[in-house]
Amino acid sequence: METPLTGNIRPDREPPSLKEYEKSGGYRALARVVSGLAPAEVTAIVKDSTLMGRGGAGFPTGLKWSFVPMGVDAPPGPRYLVANADEMEPGTFKDRVLMEGDPHQLVEGMIISAYAIQATTAFIFLRADYDLAEKRLKRAVAEAYEAGYLGKNIMRSAYSLEMYVHVSAGRYICGEETALLNSLEGKRAIPRARPPFPQVSGLFGKPTVVDNVETLCNVPHILANGAEWYKSLSLTAIGGTKMYGVSGRVNRPGWWELPMGTTVREIVEVHAGGMRPGYALRGLLPGGASTDFLVEQHLDTPMDFTSIPKVGSRMGTGTMIILDGKTCPVAFVLNLLKFFAHESCGWCTPCREGLPWVARIVKAIEEGQGEARDLSVLEEHCVALAPGRTFCALAPGAVEPLQSALKYFREDFERHIKERGCPWRAA
Amino acid sequence: MLSDTERQEIDSEIRHAPAKSAVAIDALKIVQRERGWISGDAIKDIARHLEMTPDELDGVATFYNRIFRKPVGRHVIEVCDSISCWVMGSDSIKDILARRLGVGEGGTTPDGRFTLLPVDCLGACHRAPAAVVDGELHGELDEAKLDEMLGELRAKEP
Amino acid sequence: MPLEGRVTTIYIDNLPYGVKDGQNLLQASLTLGFNLPYFCWHPALHSVGACRQCAVKVFKDESDTRGRLAMGCMTPATEGTRLSIEDPEAKAFRAGVIEWLMLNHPHDCPICDEGGECHLQDMTVMSGHNYRRSRFRKRTHLNQNLGPFLNHEMNRCIQCYRCVRFYRDYSGGRDFNVFASHDSVYFGRYEDGALESPFSGNLVEVCPTGVFTDKPFKEHPTRKWDLQTAPSVCTGCSLGCNIIVAERYGEVRRVLNRYNADVNRYFLCDRGRYGFDFVNSQRRLRLPLVDGRELVPEGSATQALSATEGGSPRPAPASSEAKGAVVRRAVARARDILHGSRRAIGIGSPRASVESNYALRSLVGPDNFCDGMTSGEHRLVGMMKDIVASGPVRSLSLAEVERADVVLVLGEDVVNTAPLLDLALRQAVRTRPEAVAEQLLRIPLWDDRAKREATQGKQGPLFVATPYPVSIDDIAVKSYRLSPDDIARLAQAVAYAIDPEGIAPLVGAADPLHVVAETIGGSLGLAARPLVIAGASLGSEAILRAAANVATALAKAGKKDAGLFLVAPEANSMGSALLGGMSLDEALEAVRTGGADTVVVVENDLTSRLKEASFRALFDSTKHSIVLDFFRNRTTELAEIVLPVATFAESSGTFVNNEGRAQRFFEVVNPDEIVSASWKWLGLLSGRGTGEEIAWDTLDDIIARISEDLPALAAIGSAAPGARDVPQVHRVPRDSHRVSGRTANVASLTVHEPPPPRDLDTPLSYSMEGSPRGRIPSSLIARIWAPRWNSVQALTRFQEEVGGPLKGGDPGALLFGPASDRTRAYFDGVPEAFAPDPRRPLAVAIRHVFGSEPLSALSRSVSERIPSRYVGITPDAARSLAVADGERVEVTVRDLRMELPVRIMAGLAEGLCALPEGLPDMPYVGLPAPAGILKRTAP
Ligand SMILES: Cc1cc2nc3c(=O)[nH]c(=O)nc-3n(C[C@H](O)[C@H](O)[C@H](O)COP(=O)(O)O)c2cc1C
Ligand code: SF4
């Protein structure tokens, strides 16, 4: 089984230095690109590879790049590539692994991607608290500069690129790509409306592409080995491997790079070693805190962008959170809602006001203060905070676990209300 | 007044920014790293340096939760309370720390040594429950590990 | 291809409507008269999609039955767009938005100043949210003290972000912001303190609920429906912004914006909004004075001058007969004087209405009429009138200023001389970058945030040449600091750059100003709508001439849409110039040597225009003096007879603004039978015979006289309908139809129901009956209200389209014909280069938005913002004088000696010093003039 993304990663050891990275084949894709491929060719290869964004939404990466106006359509001035390394979705820890474990892979992926859109400047937008990743990325960037992979006339080509690591000051909304751009501009991280899309009017009003870290890490391998190879890594029509992860009460919580389309069951039972003794699996969030619960009956679903939606959830980030039988589902959902309510940017009404209300209702239920009509208010919110009604995707994501919890764990909510308390606490 | 180091670092950020105000967040972080937190005076000093008004800078500063507008202790202990850590018992980790330090969530010990803060998912879910102490990640926490960690911190600064 | 302009068909709830292409669905729906609620959208601030209140259902096509919810304000109206406002899902969502907004709203409507005119109330009712379902505690905030103008009550905030968007994005204020995040966002200042922006008062109208309310108004809170209101025109500067004045119990309580698509549109400055309070001043005259003694109506002697609480002193009630007797006595005395005098000189005022000035002119005869301006002001204003009336370039409206694409400002410190011009220029500089964004990125002009994110604060070309730093430096591509003469020379060089054939270069063709002028000229040459701004404030005719030359050069270069904007000194300067008359200096001369023995002064405190010595000499050398004024002041002190006159709030008349637009103001306070308009008093005095006959009785009469007499002013009649033009039943009511009852109108005096006052001068009535809302001519709009729309947001119901002209056309009458008929050639006369003399710097005037205008300076709230006097000097001068900021120096200008604190002004042009003109504690100096500055030696 090939693991291109994580092949170099040695947990608990220093990441490969530039020399080591080069020895493992690093920067060879870049050499090929800058010496012989036109930007449009790079984009075409990435398009062919079927690479889809790993930040959660699964948008085809090459297609996104192709929206950047090039040639005669291109406005004058700088253009930007941004690596979205904000990774604040609760339950998600894949980008940290990639950045701490093989920082040069991200740097190379970014240079190639930047080349494809002819960006002049690239930023790594790194979340606060990733101190180790920050240290390692900054070192990798410095090494890349020194080796001529960054800066003026990269590898003696006509292409030049500056790269900076920007460390965020917190707030989950910074991961939303347009809020991220405002934050990079030194402003409050409020999402922007689309259109215009960032590819046209992005950072500082200039064409900008924002890609997730894992997405970008795939790029050198695609350019090194070709689109066909990349597609062959996957068990599905969408190419590549995927960083999967599991947290919660399983025997071996962790991450694995596996072929795209590996089933949920295999990930949980084989790689994570199944549930810990004494704990049953009640449900799981397949791809971070803003995805709908899946339950036992869904375990054989392949974890990919097309199969998971068919069973009512989203692949999201591909890192699962397990709800076990000894954890109160109401309290579980409450934890998520408190997070989302607090992380609302405060711009649009439904999110700013709706989420705290929902969180307070769920808290009341959990504490035994629930009322019969509460559930209908919660249900209304699952509709009222749907996509299109809020300004960005934060609130719609926030109600995904709630709406599925109301479906799969409704009796738990009802028991809380009826028994005026939490059965798990009592137990 | 900004210190020379602070000013130099901020200026080097300004050098690759299209406008001074674009480095607002970097500047806040630089000063916070030096001083632990961002006081009202710091807001005014940084704002002046960036040709912003205090109103403009504080609008940014108060948006972000990793900019501390209140003083914190010399050691900041941030306990993840997001979902995976919560499932794995972050509540009891917070309780233990609160008892050991004698302060509640968000509190600072009277000697100004420790501040206990909750923090959003640290991306260490597979090592839950987790915390960051002075920038360093600690995973698979339990009572024994916490005591060891506190001991080390106390030893560093008797 | 411009997105706006073409008409497309959209379908609302399955019915077709024609709307302008490129609008958004909310704009279109409101224009069509639909009730679609909204909060964050504002017709001048446009769309940001934050509140989610304007949700509608949008369908892909006819066969789409499911549709999807979309925000009306963020969805363009394109051909065939199908939407539903009535869709149940959309309605439920909109009700839900209100429910969310109400979660934390304090529901304190009964004690909230906004109650009854609150957009949040209206939208709540409109959306159909009724019952509170949340059982949780509300979040609360601390409020701030934001200074004398605004009250702050953050708990009422619904986070629509309008306030920050107006204060920062639209008007360029920087001491206000949004703080924190999620459901604890806070709108205010970094710390307590007066809001610095002179446009802050607009938050009262911009905020859809009661967060920002009018602080002076709060001293006597009154519901909108209990205020008597009338359309009026601001007296604060020469721009003539349209206002609605509100009265209760004989006092003016507040001023609100009155929309005029050509003038102020949605906003006012704080001088205009809060300056009205001079009307209620303690110094108001309410009774005639003869030889310094009040004529007290019989029966009220003992209670004369009992002051209403905090307001102005008023005589106690007296019978109509007693009051009539007082008037007759005063008039008789004045007539005796006039009949007995050899020659009477009438001194008018550029602040008084056309009618009052005309009445004076007709009383004393055109040859004895003085316009009340110093000779300098007289010449400047006369020249402005000539430039505007005969030059080949049109004088622009404020609304047109907003659309200018390249601007050259010559000498004017606009925020302090014509505040709303500052606001208009802040919009003008955005037009070009936004047009580019629209074209390249297809960002519709209403998509406010996308526009700003794409343009990143980029600004179109604005060039500023002033003696000292000015507010608009922050939006200028380049500011030049020059002496008045050099500003004129720069302008002349710009004209030369545009038309080297027609204009001579500066003496010394190598003058460095030519280099600067090349840039400016080049930029103006590329403009589609270039604009030149100048004015009277530096007292320089040379600047006006050169500004006119730049405009003429642009016209010659084929710029059909080139424009001029000349800032005049006072609210009716242009009207005075059109009346003609001598200057104040000539009037002095007429008294001294021309045999005049009587002066009649109208609404002009001469100490603000004459040096002390001349002022004394005037009164010493005339035998008789009759003064008509609102206040006790130094001029009334010296007068033999003083007649108490009505302010703009208690009388009606016409002002001509700087553009040449005649605009009518209407009385809102019923004057008592003694205080009346100057033109009315003068009408009584004009009756030449011995009997009671008077020259004119009503406003209609005097306007008819003016039109006959003076062709240049003939059009003022069409500024608004006259009383005679509107039948009694269609009079416009000053009372709302919801007024608490006629007995309440005068409850301060009596709880009986006296008959409403009669008003023969205007087409308005003192009652709640009258013309139905839909039939009111735009110049008579006395209140903004429509069914279901109790707040000022009801304005869309008065407009032909959102943001467009008022139904039936905007009020006012332009007195100057089209520019194409005019042929004035270039002016000659370029001053020599300014030679700085470090020992005798040239003192130039500097103005302050709060303080330099004498009427508004008497307003209690405004007075808190008035700086005290000072002298501004250059850092170099400070160094050579060895003085620090705030240290006192002795300043000698002409023969005046003053001890003033120093203000070191970085950026003040070399060889100049600056003296604040018009501040209450500053005597008349007569600037510009060379000054001597000495460091004060320790006493
Ligand atoms: C509230 C919110 C938070 C997000 N956080 C992240 C994040 O932390 N990291 C990330 O890569 N994408 C995040 N996204 C998705 C980004 O908006 C964007 O789609 C992504 O960075 C695009 O990269 P991709 O195409 O490579 O997936 C977030 C989206 C939303 C709505
Ligand atoms: S303060 Fe007023 S204007 Fe500003 S957001 Fe709140 S309600 Fe809107």
Ligand code: FES
């Ligand atoms: S008015 Fe449309 S979202 Fe606020």
